[in-house]
Amino acid sequence: MDFSLSNEQRAWQMTARKFAEDEIKPITLKLDEAPDAHGTFDWDVIEKGSKFGFRTMAVAKEYGGEGTDYVTQALVMAELARGDSSISKTFSQNWKWSHLIQQACNQEQKDRFLRPFVADHRYLLGKGITEPTAGSDNRMPPKDAPKAGLKLRAERKGDEWILNGEKCFIANAPVGKLFFIDARTDPNAPLRQGTTMFLVPYDTPGFRIGKVFNKSGWRFYRNGEMIFEDARVPHANVVGNVNTSDMKTAQAGDRTGGDLFGDLELAANALGVCDDACEQAMKHAKSFKQGGQLLIEQQHVALKLNKMNMLTEALRSYVMRIAWEHDHKVHSANAGLAMNFSTDVIQEVTEINLDIQGIGPGLRHAEKLVRDSFIWSHLAGDSVQRLKVAQRLARMAQPGH
Ligand SMILES: Cc1cc2nc3c(=O)[nH]c(=O)nc-3n(C[C@H](O)[C@H](O)[C@H](O)COP(=O)(O)OP(=O)(O)OC[C@H]3O[C@@H](n4cnc5c(N)ncnc54)[C@H](O)[C@@H]3O)c2cc1C
Structure with a gap:
């Protein structure tokens, strides 16, 4: 293994180091002191970082992203985290889910969602799996209760799916524009065989953000509830095949795999x-x-x-x-x-x-x-x-x- 860096990797590292010094370190303690969860976030630092490519660095160049390799992503992550690990994570959450778009979505979905994501400095991504009664069970379903896990229900009506239920602790929920949502499409099947992944834009009818969590650490990183009340999602937003969410996620970079x-x-x-x-x-x-x-x-x-x-x-x-x-x-x-x-x-x-x-x-x-x-x-x-x-x-x- 050769860990020596290319000139390009070194340049990314130095740019991120300077950004952490100039733009992140001066604001981190003040934001951390905000008394409630609404005062801990700052769009300005996200927009500035986005202009350096820190939001879109995992997107392939053909879609207008930076197309960096994993070594570069790790280097940038570590440098930004020297300033504040919840700000670095707000950027990298977009790398994680743009990896997923590129690897799990079809061509029409990539064109429809990746290009607006790249173009808008305030476009953030998230993924909702966890629910008030399902956290670890989604990661490792208990052997004696194979149907345990998430309960958010999706039922097909014509060309649409109707989603009902709730997600919680979802990163970027209060500030995101597009979310992957895992929903139960066959409540009688075990989690792995009865779950489907949907692309859900923030302005989907019937979908809203609930409480924003006031955390003791990582206060910049925004975690919120997602409420689905007869939310209508087009069939064209199903990722892969119905009842295959876990497989798609595993292939593309979530931890389940x-x-x-x-x-x-x-x-x-x-x-x-x-x-x-x-x-x-x-x-x-x-x-x-x-x-x-x-x-x-x-x-x-x-x-x-x-x-x-x-x-x-x-x-x-x-x-x-x-x-x-x-x-x-x-x-x-x-x-x-x-x-x-x-x-x-x-x-x-x-x-x-x-x-x-x-x-x-x-x-x-x-x-x-x-x-x-x-x-x-x-x-x-x-x-x-x-x-x-x-x-x-x-x-x-x-x-x-
Ligand atoms: C900052 C932050 C960001 C997050 N972002 C997201 C997000 O973007 N999207 C999303 O879907 N979720 C997100 N989550 C939720 C996260 O995935 C869950 O908190 C996690 O899966 C654990 O679930 P839980 O909190 O319900 O804990 P529980 O499942 O109730 O577990 C409580 C404790 O028991 C342990 N435990 C549980 N079951 C077992 C077992 N079988 N064997 C041994 N130990 C066990 C757990 O490890 C844990 O220590 C986020 C959470 C945080 C704190």
Whole structure:
């Protein structure tokens, strides 16, 4: 494996680094302090970043996007996350779902949705799977209850599907213009065989956004409820075949299939946060004296700095490796393992940073990073993912695999 960067990859990395310094870092703490979920978002930074290509970098050049490879996406993700991991994630959520449009949608759907997405700096994408009573069950349906999982119902009437039900925690819901929605089209079949994926524009009749969640971490990233009350979606918006949602998602980069883009994206995002935490901790340790001695000269602090950097560099190697594997279509369990590793590393590294900062001037920032890091345990079902990766490793260990 060769991890040396091309000139183009280096240029993307440097542009993202400068954007994080100039445009993200100055606003991140202020937005984080907003008292309610409506004050934490800023269209200005999204529009500016979009003009650099950070919203559309996973879209192929033939559709007007940037057509970057996975290594570039990982590099940009890590750099933007050095500024704020919830702003980087707001950009990369669009990479994830534009990968899905390109891989799972038919030509007519690509033309109808990708081109307006690329043209509009305020066009964000999302995907609704989770419901008030179905989170982990969608990722790993229980063996003894195969019909468990999402309940949002879609029934066909002529050329339309009528959707009724509710989604929750959906990223970009309050600000998005287009959503993939998983709905039950055969309530009598197990989840995997009875679910269909639909493309649902934000102005679909009968569809509205409910509550916007006021989270403790990743406050910029907007999560909301989606309410469907006889929402009318044309049959032309069905993605692939009816009752095949899970297969399409797995092929295209959601996590249900294994070593996929969502895992790389989260691991690279965690790397940026760890870089930021290491930098902040070192800066403080080199400038703050305690008991007449700089922190860096105190052995117990030096050991903590060593650990932060050791874990961060191990994560960097893992992120680069899985990005390389994605670009070279190498299939392994590594992306899932790297995502789980990144959860452990980001939480440990940000906690050590908080410890080193003490009551110093970087305390507020360090405390935010710790709150942000706990999102990794929840948003992608980290513990269920660990079980799924273990199952995958067991399959791979079978003779003849
Ligand atoms: C910031 C954020 C963004 C999100 N964005 C989206 C989005 O865009 N679209 C979307 O559809 N959803 C989204 N989600 C929802 C997310 O996918 C769910 O939170 C996740 O699937 C877990 O579901 P849950 O919250 O219902 O937890 P539960 O399923 O209730 O699980 C609670 C805990 O029990 C553990 N657990 C559950 N079942 C098992 C089991 N069988 N074995 C072992 N442990 C188990 C879980 O790992 C978890 O720790 C988002 C969540 C967050 C926090």
